[in-house]
Amino acid sequence: MNRRRFLKESTAVMIGAGMATKTGRASARSQDASARPKIMEYRVLGRTGFKVSDIAAGYFADDGVLRAALDAGMNYIDTAEQYPGHHRVVAKAIKGRNRKSVFVTTKLEVLKDTTKAGFLKRTRKCLEDLETDYIDCMMMHMPEKAEILKTEGFHEAMKELKAEGRVRFVGVSNHGSFWFRDPEETMEKVLLAAAEDGRFDVFLMAYNFLKMDEAERVLEVCREKKIGTAIMKSTPVAIYYSLKTRIEQLEKEKKEVHPLYAEGLKRYKDKVDRAEEFIKKYNLQNQEEIQDAAVRFVLGNPNVGTVCSIPKTYDELDRFVRLSGTRLSDVEKNNLAAYREGCGELYCRHACGRCEPACPKGVPVNTIMRFYQYFAGKRLEKEAIVNYAGIPGSRADVCAGCPGHCETACPYNVPIQGMLLLAHNHLTVS
Secondary structure (H helix, E strand, O other), X not given: OOHHHHHHHHHHHHHHHHHHHHHHHHHHHHOOHHHOOOOOOEEEOHHHOOEEEOEEEOOOOOHHHHHHHHHOOOOEEEOOOOOOOHHHHHHHHHOXXXXXXXXXXXXXXXXXXXXXXXXXHHHHHHHHHHOOOOEEEEEEEOOOOHHHXXXXXXXXXXXXXXXXOOEEEEEEEEOOOOOOOOOOOOHHHHHHHHHHHOOOOEEEEEOEOOEOHHHHHHHHHHHHHOOEEEEEOOOOOHHHHHHHHHHHHHHHOOOOOXXXXXXXXXXXXXXXXXXXXXXXXXXXXXXXXXXXXXXXXXXXXXXXOEEEEOOOOHHHHHHHHHOOOOOOOHHHHHHHHHHHHHHHHHOOOOXXXXXXXXXXXXXXXXXXXXHHHHHHOOOOHHHHHHHHHOOXXXXXXXXXXXXXXXXXXXXXXXXXXXXXXXXXXXHOOO
């Protein structure tokens, strides 16, 4: 679609979403609050000492749904300076509540020209937008190199803000490099360096049943050093279903695939077909069941403090809250094992980046697939498209015609070239 049509349809979608949200709010108000599920487990968030709900609130777009989450017992809210309008959503949701009952974290990206004064100014703007006297944890947002963790302007500002009572704790978030900025350092390397640094109290990190090795090493160190942990990217299954639907759509429409795309897409399609056989064999047709099991897998790790959720509706919220305090059943363990065996090669591991050095054109694979996760998994379509358009340098269109250096380098046998091409197809507005 062209840009004008995209903007027009986006407006229509937002209007429709607004109407649906109002309907959802009315439905939620009419429902007996006592009948809604409640958070059943709380865990100590490392050295902060705060007892945090095991299911947390991530990027909630609607303050009504977020209020319902808080009413259900969620008490950890993750937000960021870069999340458009989200500070205002959080402000509305926490207004009138006992501020000490909610742990609010927000995040600041470290820019190369940011001084102590710059961090102070930006933090005070966060406080103003959140309409709160203090932030429970201010995180350094996605540092792509360990050396950034030592940015003195940030730490000097946080020290002053702590003395003022405006910031209580300091943390760091990370889910892999941006590659087009400063390549080569993994989430594991950055977070282990942050743990060694000693000035960070909480980590926000990627962890799921298909991405265990690096994350579990970090989680173990966090236990030893009493660093609180919050988990994102816990349900790595939505991209498979989205890409499968896209392949089927292209076939149904009988659209001619660009010849330069053919080989990469063929390798991807072959693995989709093999995965489909496993899904039928183990009866894994219900995507929601796999996602619920994926969250329970993360909850089963005693080194995890809380798992961030991003429901868009009251029904989705209830689904997440019902997972609180639960653990994997034997059947679910078998289902995840089957999914890992049959579909694991269709998941580009968050925070990995091991294939990126092999790309002669410097394509930021980790970042592109993360943006596609926003699009397919979190349904943040507009944000994903805007973020993708803002990538400097090479994007996935240059992957057409490449022999597949990234796939050769991938230790997980992911058909990443085909996935990148399909992600580009979804995320590009021409």
